[in-house]
Every structure is written in C-alpha cells, then in structure tokens.
Amino acid sequence: MRALDDIVVLDLSRVLAGPWCTQNLADLGATVIKVEKPGEGDDTRKWGPIYLKDPATGARADSAYYLAANRGKRSITVDMATPEGQQILRDLAAKADVVVENYKLGGLKKYGLDYDSLSKLNPRLVYCSITGFGQTGPYAPRAGYDFIIQGMGGLMSVTGERDGLPGGGPQKAGVALADVMTGLYSTIAILGALNQRHRSGRGQYIDMALLDVQVAALANQATYYLVGNEVPERMGNGHAAIVPYQSFPTSDGHVIIAVGNDGQFAKLADELGHPEWKSDPRFATNIERLHHRAEIVAAISEETKTRTIDDLIAALEKRQVPCGPINTVDRVFADPHVQARGLQKTVPHTGQGTLPSVASPLRLSESPVSYDRGPPLLGEHTDKVLAEQLGFDAAKLAELHNKGVI
Incomplete structure (x- = not known):
C-alpha cells in the first residue's frame, strides 16, 4: 500500500507549480487524472529545447520540461469549452477527493468548475487554487510567472554578486524556485486538508499564491528585516551571518x-x-x-x-x-553518494519503453514511492478513465470523440 492510494485527484493545472504538486501526490500513490485540451495538452509539452523523439518516426515528441513534472499521472483530453466537457469534469469532480487548478482568478467559474459550484456536488472535496497573487488583494487578477515573483518577492534582491563587483546585480535562481516551492507548499496544504476531513467530514478551499510562498521562503532574510529593520543585501556566495x-x-x-x-x-x-x-x-x-x-x-x-x-x-x-x-548536473548524477541514494530512476513510458527520471526525495518506510508509471502521452488514458470513473461504454466514447469533446 502507498500513502495516498485511496485518494483521487482531478488535476486541472498545467506548466509547473500545479503539476509539481500533483506529481508529489501521484508519487505518494494518489490516482491523478490530468485533464488536458484535446490536440494541444499542457503548454510544457512543447517547451524545449530538449525533446523526446518518436522511436518509429523520429518526430519530435514531449519535452523534457513536461517530463519533469508529470510522472505517475493519467492523461485525459476533455474540451471544457463544450457543455458536454464541462459535465464530464463536474462528474469526475463529484467522485474526486482533490481538485488542483491554476487558472486565472475566476477563470473556471464560467464553466461551473469553481469551488462553490463543485463543493455543492461534493462537500468532501478539497479544492486547491494556485495563482500568482492569490484570490484577494489588488494584484489578484494579474498573471503571475515565476521570474516576476522572484523579483517582486525579494529573492532576486538577495541573490547575485554584490553591487560594485564584477558581475554584480540581481539574479534569478537557475531553477523556477517560486513555482517548485509553491507546488511543495500546495502539497502540504492538501495533505493537511485531507487530514482535517477525517475529523470534520468536509473538504475545504485552499488559496495558494506564488508571491505568498516566495515571501515566506525568504526565511531568515525576512526576519533580519522585520526584527532589525535592516534591508538585506546581495552577498554573492557569502553568508550574512557566518564567515567563512x-x-x-x-x-x-x-x-x-x-x-x-x-x-x-x-x-x-x-x-x-x-x-x-x-x-x-x-x-x-x-x-x-x-x-x-x-x-x-x-x-x-x-x-x-x-x-x-x-x-x-x-x-x-x-x-x-x-x-x-x-x-x-552531469557530475551530480555521477556522484557516488547520489548513485547510492538512487536519485536517478527508470520509469515506464508508452512511447519510449522506459525513461530516465529523478527520484522523489520522499522516503517512507511503510508506504514507499513506486515508479510504475511514467509521464503520460497526451490523452493516453481518456477512454479508460471515463469508462472506469463514469461508466461510459464504447458507443458513448465514440460519440464524444466524433464531437471533439474528448
């Protein structure tokens, strides 16, 4: 048994923060149903420069970026702009434990897929919205991207070489840390809400914002300012409080x-x-x-x-x-300790046979992470999921395919 193998997650997110969260949940055993637009899918499937190639044709396939955040999921394609597609998603949400979405403020309300609508169908639903700036405040309607958040949230002000030295000036981190940390904090929030549901019998709404996470993750740099009223400065590779x-x-x-x-x-x-x-x-x-x-x-x-x-x-x-x-990075994976810890894994993949993947750092003794499902092809599990979850027969599936709903 895995820790979350009794949990079903409807994943309406794309790019990185949301998919990073739902990949964590999949690693822990949850059934994660990734919903994508027919014919297009998650934007990151096309984010190069590194791509898989179709073994048979040599054509460009999914990007390495997409592969990094979608292990362990089932992909279905549903056009939520159609009434039939909206109903399919509502029916799936009625059976799910968790919904994760990262649309702009109010973006799902017109489809009847917002928390207020879905919680009426499923009062036990834990619904997590991930946006750049949250559901309240003057910036709430804005789109929020990791680079912008690293700047606005103070990280770039303390990252980079000191002014006056060669190369001095603010720098973003080499990884989209605001996105990754928001995915991690969202995972924590969802697990907390699921535990609360054990006591109350009810789900709840989770409002996650990249800016909130980035400010919280300033850690000691934030408290230096709050306690001492001094603005931290960039110190390159040095440390503000320890030498050398x-x-x-x-x-x-x-x-x-x-x-x-x-x-x-x-x-x-x-x-x-x-x-x-x-x-x-x-x-x-x-x-x-x-x-x-x-x-x-x-x-x-x-x-x-x-x-x-x-x-x-x-x-x-x-x-x-x-x-x-x-x-x-090549020396990282050649390091004997990294190898001893098994930080590179091989996962199955429908198009490639197998794929290399980075191991989850979650090490649970009684319910370990398994690597039995790789990142899905676009729409790979549409028919199977809709048959299992909603009871659609072959004729119903054929009708929806012909209409372009799925």
Missing part, C-alpha cells in the same frame, strides 16, 4: 567551505598552514570574522588557490571541516 561560508578559488575551479563554528575555523586554519589565525583577535571568533570579512576571505583564498579541488576537499574532510564541490 562561501566558495573559494582553487587551482582547477572552486570549492565551497562552510565553517559553522569557531572549532571548525581552527581546523581550517591548521589545514591551510596558518595556526596563528586561531589566536588572532580579528579572526578567532565568528563575530570578529564578520567585522574583518574581507581580510580573512582574501587570506584563505591565497591558500586555497594553490590546491586542487580534490586535494583540498579530501584534506578538509579528514579534519571534519564542511566543504564540497560546485558540481555541474
């Missing part, structure tokens, strides 16, 4: 050294051949190293750049000084 805690040059690249306490600093000083740093009043404690950041960082850099990455990491690990390389 950044990347340092080596003869063949860079190494991260993350000294978390004065004892670790003493070990670092010994390894770099400067035991006098331990008693130097400028460097002996973290608070003093903060005041003399430029001096100690320059001194450490002079020593690290004479060592290779592998030599320095091996030496620091022996002394139990936290450190690590800055890996490219």
